[in-house]
Amino acid sequence: MAIISTAGLARTFQTKQGPVEAVRGVDLTVQPGEIVGFLGPNGAGKTTTLRMLTTLLAPTGGAATVAGCDLVREPGRVREKTGYVAQSGGVDPTISVREELVTQGRLYRLTKPQAIARAEDLARELDLTELLDRKCAALSGGQRRRLDIAMGLMHRPEVLFLDEPTTGLDPGSRADLWDLVRRLRDEYGTTVFLTTHYLDEADALADRLVIVDKGTVVAEGTPSALKLKYGGSIDATLQDTFLAITGRSAPPQDTTPVAV
């Protein structure tokens, strides 16, 4: 059974300048344990879709289930089973990494000893152990990103949504994050749904790509299948494939990675 299933999922924003159809009827099916890359040009509707699938934003049309729960009727259960790491997470700069993680665990109703143990496990997995007693304000950009991800994993979600998880990370930290995503899937069967503008990341990490443009799905398939169908050959680059599908190049890559 699909772990994410959407039919005609839509969101229109009402603005002073008139309605903005950010997502116009997205149909998606994701199987348990899949790593899906959700790609598209700037403004295609990726974040809006993620915010709906994580119950942060109500759809204005269509229906969806996530981890067997209806998005609109059972938002609390969807939240229990999903983790969301937004583009910029909100951490409290005045408290320590450990306190931030334990507080997050407590919000998900872990007991205090469970939350402390989970925080230490995740710190180990995300290379944060030596930073556990450091104030969040004193973390580098890359360390902050790893903390954001640890927070999204405190309740061991069945589905993890990552919005541009490696933007701003240096190459070594990106590779570590890819390893972590693969381990989550292999060891815990976690389904991972991630947006990224790094086409090499999508190519290396995702089992399947879903490409959106102007609020609708315009192509989907394995990276190789998309290269063959749209790029003309299995050896085509994903950059050329993306260009063929959307008529636009992928947005410029972040060329100034932060140190961790």
Ligand SMILES: Nc1ncnc2c1ncn2[C@@H]1O[C@H](COP(=O)(O)OP(=O)(O)OP(=O)(O)O)[C@@H](O)[C@H]1O
């Ligand atoms: N709260 C809002 N009010 C009005 N329009 C919005 C709102 N949020 C998003 N939009 C518009 O909806 C469209 C889709 O935005 P969204 O952030 O989902 O795109 P995206 O694919 O995540 O883009 P990016 O790659 O730049 O992060 C854009 O045109 C955006 O301006």
